[in-house]
Amino acid sequence: MPTTDTQLGKVLLAQARQAIADALGLPAPAAPEHPQLAERGATFVTLTRDGELRGCIGSLNAHRPLGQDVRDNAVSAALRDPRFPPLTAAEFAEVRVEVSLLSEPDFIEFRDEADALAQLVPGRDGVIFFNGCQRATFLPQVWEQLPEPRQFMAALKQKARLPVDFWGPNVMIARYQVQKWHEGEQQE
Numbered sequence: 001m002p003t004t005d006t007q008l009g010k011v012l013l014a015q016a017r018q019a020i021a022d023a024l025g026l027p028a029p030a031a032p033e034h035p036q037l038a039e040r041g042a043t044f045v046t047l048t049r050d051g052e053l054r055g056c057i058g059s060l061n062a063h064r065p066l067g068q069d070v071r072d073n074a075v076s077a078a079l080r081d082p083r084f085p086p087l088t089a090a091e092f093a094e095v096r097v098e099v100s101l102l103s104e105p106d107f108i109e110f111r112d113e114a115d116a117l118a119q120l121v122p123g124r125d126g127v128i129f130f131n132g133c134q135r136a137t138f139l140p141q142v143w144e145q146l147p148e149p150r151q152f153m154a155a156l157k158q159k160a161r162l163p164v165d166f167w168g169p170n171v172m173i174a175r176y177q178v179q180k181w182h183e184g185e186q187q188e
Helices: 006-024 066-079 113-119 140-144 149-159
Strands: 043-049 052-058 095-102 106-108 126-131 134-138 171-176 178-182
Touching (some): 006 066, 006 095, 052 066, 066 095, 113 171, 126 149, 134 140, 140 149, 140 178
Antiparallel strands (some): 043 052, 043 095, 106 171, 126 171
């Protein structure tokens, strides 16, 4: 991915926050624009409250304009993440937004699980695990909680509703990188 564009990050965070405010019927300042918002892009929007996950929804492929993608994913993270009840207007001010802009996923070739794991770079690679129609992904940030590759892959398989020791001939792995911005971080 190219060097982090702090101006783009500020715009994406503002676009995400404004979309959530609009969906909740709350006032919010107009989000600034950026030329890259019209280009195709894939984002994940992660919401935290008191340091705990409160919602996370995203796109793995750039299939629509970046501005629309981040706004739609922000609203979905706030209101449609099946792991959480919809965000309330009372919680809105306490929620922190993080936006991850994904690179195009790159499929890797491997002989077996050990070979696939050896090709992943903890902390850098987001991973998509495929087995037929079953699919799951972890953003690179998940390495912070699961730094050991086997543990990371086992949790990813569980997310795909497969046993932790599952491996089969239909398994495919793709990796991607992200640029990420988080509200409250020092923006240079």
